[in-house]
Amino acid sequence: DGGITQSPKYLFRKEGQNVTLSCEQNLNHDAMYWYRQDPGQGLRLIYYSQIVNDFQKGDIAEGYSVSREKKESFPLTVTSAQKNPTAFYLCASSGRDQPQHFGDGTRLSIL
Amino acid sequence: GQQVMQIPQYQHVQEGEDFTTYCNSSTTLSNIQWYKQRPGGHPVFLIQLVKSGEVKKQKRLTFQFGEAKKNSSLHITATQTTDVGTYFCAGRTGTASKLTFGTGTRLQVTL
Numbered sequence A: 001d002g003g004i005t006q007s008p009k010y011l012f013r014k015e016g017q018n019v020t021l022s023c024e025q026n027l028n029h030d031a032m033y034w035y036r037q038d039p040g041q042g043l044r045l046i047y048y049s050q051i052v053n054d055f056q057k058g059d060i061a062e063g064y065s066v067s068r069e070k071k072e073s074f075p076l077t078v079t080s081a082q083k084n085p086t087a088f089y090l091c092a093s094s095g096r097d098q099p100q101h102f103g104d105g106t107r108l109s110i111l
Numbered sequence B: 001g002q003q004v005m006q007i008p009q010y011q012h013v014q015e016g017e018d019f020t021t022y023c024n025s026s027t028t029l030s031n032i033q034w035y036k037q038r039p040g041g042h043p044v045f046l047i048q049l050v051k052s053g054e055v056k057k058q059k060r061l062t063f064q065f066g067e068a069k070k071n072s073s074l075h076i077t078a079t080q081t082t083d084v085g086t087y088f089c090a091g092r093t094g095t096a097s098k099l100t101f102g103t104g105t106r107l108q109v110t111l
Helices: none
Strands: A004-007 A010-013 A019-025 A031-037 A043-051 A054-057 A064-066 A076-078 A087-094 A106-110 B004-007 B010-014 B019-025 B031-037 B044-049 B055-058 B061-065 B071-076 B085-092 B105-110
Touching (some): A076 A087
Antiparallel strands (some): A019 A076, B055 B061
């Protein structure tokens, strides 16, 4: 969806390194979400934020961290504590009681 | 926690055949949404169902929400190669903004 921009499209992480995935939206949505998708699998919720300066853990938050300092931005950091980070990461946003709009995703691999 | 299962996991049909995927939640849902993800792409919203027993149609696609609001189905009539992709249901409980995505059904259509 044109309203959500994820970068980079591809990212490589070295052992012991933290990496940050960017997600920006210009849809004026209050809620933003981060999902992880493994090959052939569904979407699992990592973190979500319903309002600026507030966020909640999803189902698989261990090894990840987020911040929500601005309404438009919800970056995700994959820390060295996440031992199996290779996956497709999707960011989404939504208005109240509205469907979610997704970015094009970031594919993260381990070097 | 809430679980949303879909069956089948995978279906391969000949073009022109019908296709149905079923979605079952472990808890009662306030609404259910359906998304389609093309290979290599991101999920795209198809429809939202809110009322018990609701049926909605989009051209060849028919969506149903069960009477107990714990299950849903998507039926495609006369599939086309453009229908290829993975179909996910996603349920919301109460007033929470987050969705729980189903495990997905991957549809392959051949000529």
